[in-house]
Amino acid sequence: MALRLHNTLARSVEPFVPLDPSGKHVGFYCCGPTVYDFGHIGNFRTFVCADLARRALEFCGFSVRHVMNITDVEDKIIRRVRETGKELRDYTRGYEEAFFEDLRRLSCLQPHLTPRATEYIPQIIALVSRLIERGIAYQTSDGSVYFSIERYQSDGRQYGQLVTLNFDEMRVGDRVQQDEYAKETAADFALWKARVPEDGSVFWPSPWGEGRPGWHIECSAMSMDALGSSFDLHLGGEDLMFPHHEDEIAQSEGACAHSPGVRFVKYWVHVAHLLVEGKKMSKSLGNFFTVRDLMAKGFSGREIRFELLRSHYRENFNFTFDGLAGARASLARIDECLEKLAERAGGTRATADPSVEKEFRDAIEDDLNVAAAWGVVFTWVKNLNKAMSEGGLTQQAAATALATWERIDQVFGLGRPAEVAAPDEVVKLLEARQAARKARDFKGADSLRDQIKAAGWVIEDTPQGAKLKKA
Ligand code: AMP
Ligand code: ZN
Numbered sequence: 001m002a003l004r005l006h007n008t009l010a011r012s013v014e015p016f017v018p019l020d021p022s023g024k025h026v027g028f029y030c031c032g033p034t035v036y037d038f039g040h041i042g043n044f045r046t047f048v049c050a051d052l053a054r055r056a057l058e059f060c061g062f063s064v065r066h067v068m069n070i071t072d073v074e075d076k077i078i079r080r081v082r083e084t085g086k087e088l089r090d091y092t093r094g095y096e097e098a099f100f101e102d103l104r105r106l107s108c109l110q111p112h113l114t115p116r117a118t119e120y121i122p123q124i125i126a127l128v129s130r131l132i133e134r135g136i137a138y139q140t141s142d143g144s145v146y147f148s149i150e151r152y153q154s155d156g157r158q159y160g161q162l163v164t165l166n167f168d169e170m171r172v173g174d175r176v177q178q179d180e181y182a183k184e185t186a187a188d189f190a191l192w193k194a195r196v197p198e199d200g201s202v203f204w205p206s207p208w209g210e211g212r213p214g215w216h217i218e219c220s221a222m223s224m225d226a227l228g229s230s231f232d233l234h235l236g237g238e239d240l241m242f243p244h245h246e247d248e249i250a251q252s253e254g255a256c257a258h259s260p261g262v263r264f265v266k267y268w269v270h271v272a273h274l275l276v277e278g279k280k281m282s283k284s285l286g287n288f289f290t291v292r293d294l295m296a297k298g299f300s301g302r303e304i305r306f307e308l309l310r311s312h313y314r315e316n317f318n319f320t321f322d323g324l325a326g327a328r329a330s331l332a333r334i335d336e337c338l339e340k341l342a343e344r345a346g347g348t349r350a351t352a353d354p355s356v357e358k359e360f361r362d363a364i365e366d367d368l369n370v371a372a373a374w375g376v377v378f379t380w381v382k383n384l385n386k387a388m389s390e391g392g393l394t395q396q397a398a399a400t401a402l403a404t405w406e407r408i409d410q411v412f413g414l415g416r417p418a419e420v421a422a423p424d425e426v427v428k429l430l431e432a433r434q435a436a437r438k439a440r441d442f443k444g445a446d447s448l449r450d451q452i453k454a455a456g457w458v459i460e461d462t463p464q465g466a467k468l469k470k471a
Contacts (some may be wrong), residue, residue: 002015002016002060002365003015003056003057003060003364003365004016004018004365004366004367005053005233005269005367005368006269006314006367007266007267008162008241008268008269009161009162009263009265009267009268014267015243015369016057016267018062018232018266019230019231019232019266020232020458023149024061024062024063025062025063025064025065025082025279026054026057026062026063026064026065026232026233027065027226027227027228027229027231027232027233028057028064028065028066028067028227028231028232028233028234028235029067029068029069029219029222029223029233029234029235030046030047030050030066030068030111030232030234030235030236031068031069031071031219031225031228031234031235031236031237031240031244032068032069032070032071032073032114033047033059033070033076033095033096033099034071034074034076034077035070035071035072035092035096035099036076036077036091036092036095036164037080037095037132037283038095038098038099038102038290038291038292039099039102039290039291039422040210040282040283040288040289040290041084041274041280041281041288041289041290041291041304041308042237042273042274042280042282042288042319043237043280044102044103044291044304044308045235045271045273045274045317045383046235046236046271047068047103047106047108048106048108048305048308048309049235049308049313050066050068050108050235050271050455051106051107051109051307051363051370051413052313052368052370052412052413053233053269053313053368054109054111055109055410055411055413056364056365056368056411057233058410059361059364059407059410059411060361060364060365065112065113065226065227065400066109066111066112066113067111067112067114067115067222067223067227068111068113068114069093069112069114069115069116069117069218069219069222069223070092070099070114070115070116070117071215071218071299072088072089072090072092072116072117072118073098073117073118073119073202073212073213073218074117074179074215074218074360075094075178075179075215077091077092078198078199078200078202078212079199079368081153081201081202082198082200087201088118088201088202089118096116098292102290102291102292104301104427105291105295105301105304105424106291106301106304106308107301107302107305107413107414107415108158108413109413110431113226115222115225115226117213117218117222120221120222120225121204123221123222123225124141124192124213124217124218124221125192125206125207125222126221127217127220127221127251127255128192128206128213128217129147129207130255131147131191131251131255132145134155134254134255134257135151136148136151136152136155136240136254136255137254138172138192139192139208140175140194142194143194143195143208143209143210143211144177144190144192144193144194144211145190145191145192145208146175146188146189146190146191147188147189147190147191147247147250147251147254148188149186149187149188149250150432152250152254155254155274157253157254158436159246159250160186160188160246161246161249162241162242162245162249162268163183163241163242163246165184165186165242166184166186167186174187174188174189174418175187175188175189175190176189176190177190177193177215177299178323179214179215179244180243180296181243183242183243185243189214189216189243189247190214190422191213191214191217191251192206192211192213192214193209193211193212193213193214194208194209194210194211194359195209195210195211195212199212200313203438215244216243216244216248216251217251218245219244219248220248220251220252220255220264222452223248223252224252224256224264229252229258229264230256230258230262230263230265230266231264231265231266232265232266232267233246233265233266233267233269234265234267234268234269235268235269235270235271235373236270236271237270237271237273238270238271238272238273239266239273239280239355240270240443241268241270245268248264249263249264251263252264269313270314271313271314272313272314272316272394273315273316273317274308274316274317274318275317275318276288276318276319276320277318278318281319287350289319290305294324299324299328301446302313302331302414302415302417303324303327303328303331304324304327305413305414306327306330306331306412306414307319307323307324307327309370309372309412310327310370310374311370311371312367312368312369312370312371313370314367318423330378331414333381334377334381334414335416337381337384337385338402338405338416340385340388341384341388341398341401341402341405342398342402342416344388344393344395344398345395345398345399345401345402346395348395348396348398348399349399349403350396350399350400350402350403351400351403352400352403352404352406352407353400353401353403353404356376356380356404356408357404357407357408359376360373360376360377360407360411362412363375373408373411373412375385377408380401380404384401392425409439415467423455425455426430426452426455426468427468429448429451429452430448430452430454430459430466430468432448433445433448433449433452433459433466434466436448452468457469
């Protein structure tokens with residue numbers, strides 16, 4: 001079997017074949033956080049699933065370029081900036097840092113590129129200009145620019161690729177100014193919003209006067225700048241399907257005039273919502289927990305990650321504290337087994353057990369079927385425990401089992417307890433050391449290694465990258 005993913009465009013599970021003729025390189029864009037507050041664990045369900053998708057692609061042998069934007073200007077942020085009286089950058093930067101810190105706590109790999117919308121204003125303006133030149137966007141008397149769905153469709157293109165829209169209800173020329181609007185509302189949407197007094201100091205000059213970008217155009221500009229006008233995989237929570245992703249397609253395909261058969265994005269993957277007592281976890285409903293809230297209650301980032309990775313990404317996931325406690329117990333069972341294996345294996349090295357690896361791979365390749373993959377892991381753990389309690393597991397077999405876990409863990413990213421418990425300061429030192437090495441500053445890298453050592457940690461260079469271990 002080869003990797004298959006559910007593509008919202010096709011409304012079915014399809015074989016994953018990247019655009020790259022060599023079949024190796026994959027361009028992957030994930031809509032990042034809106035940094036107006038701390039992310040809640042519903043948001044992080046989507047980011048952990050994005051991390052799972054990237055790791056699964058790498059596990060399957062693809063070379064992934066992972067881009068995740070930071071939405072640091074949009075309606076909600078501007079409202080908060082106005083309410084707090086802060087400058088935009090001062091307001092967003094703290095939440096952006098907190099977001100990356102939470103991402104690390106959940107052991108998500110850092111995307112290769114994390115563009116900020118506010119640093120892409122020239123690209124956004126260029127894209128809007130192209131849409132105007134192509135007759136698909138128009139300026140209104142206040143200096144705003146809107147996307148015309150009617151003109152886009154008359155160009156032979158389809159608005160409503162990811163969702164089914166009711167065009168009978170649509171009146172030509174209906175417009176929406178706000179970034180979020182109801183499903184089925186096929187209305188012209190804002191690409192550039194003319195400056196209004198409530199925007200305070202949040203505005204940029206443009207050919208249409210001072211203003212700011214709409215949310216949707218930000219993602220079209222950043223994704224295409226990073227990955228080209230056509231790329232492989234785009235992921236986000238299911239609430240983004242409409243209008244955000246539908247508008248991204250319309251803007252990008254409208255501006256780039258792709259040839260027939262060529263699309264802005266080949267595979268669209270949407271993550272179902274995390275629910276609390278049957279309702280979507282969201283800030284507006286007030287039923288949310290942040291990663292920090294859960295850590296304050298004594299749960300580790302690793303336990304939260306494990307809980308978020310237990311259910312399939314296309315199934316709604318009901319969050320409960322009982323569930324989280326269950327995650328803690330299950331993870332402890334794996335950890336206990338790994339510890340016993342490490343004791344037995346000593347320093348013996350081995351390669352993964354091919355039959356377990358194959359079963360695991362089959363599950364992951366089947367649209368990231370984590371439930372089946374965990375089934376493989378737990379049966380394997382049970383068999384190992386049995387063999388160890390009966391005294392029938394050799395040193396070599398223990399080493400093989402540890403190598404098998406290393407392989408499985410390339411996808412799950414849970415590590416071993418001591419590897420992930422490093423405090424943020426030490427993780428930051430490790431990142432600085434990696435950056436120094438990349439810049440060939442070996443003296444700096446050595447000094448950072450010493451600082452890490454002084455903090456009680458050692459760096460282990462593994463084929464999967466540098467890892468931290470308690471000294
Ligand atoms: P935001 O920071 O609001 O832009 O959202 C960041 C990501 O979290 C987006 O991909 C959303 O679709 C996703 N998201 C928001 N709420 C939930 C939820 N309850 N469950 C899963 N994903 C969510
Ligand atoms: Zn986006």
